[in-house]
Amino acid sequence: MKIEQNVIETLEELENFIISIENGGLGLKDVEGIGLAKNNADGRPFIAVFDRNQQLLYGRWLSQEAYDNGKDIVRNGVKRH
Known part of the structure; x- marks a missing residue:
């Protein structure tokens, strides 16, 4: 398991x-799925x-904005333009 230190800042990056x-x-x-989570130690999304097996x-760290506004993208998938 690896959590990348580069933070995803925007919805486009997500x-x-x-x-x-x-x-x-x-x-x-x-790979079977993706989801949003928060670090138990410090609450970082x-x-x-x-x-x-879940x-x-x-993982990639998210900005709070990407976490708050990206839930539908993660839940429903990316709508390709």
Whole structure:
């Protein structure tokens, strides 16, 4: 499991990250889903990539704005233009 230190600041960055995961751009194996979460220690929000056993494979920190406004994007997927 790895949490990338680069913070996703905007909804556009969040969409691009999700598309990258969907397209296999990070080389992760056995991806089954993504979700939003908060770090138990300090409450920092992040996007989590899970395997079939709901184990965290990869994560990226999110700005509070991306967390608050990106919930529908994560829940419903990216609407391609």
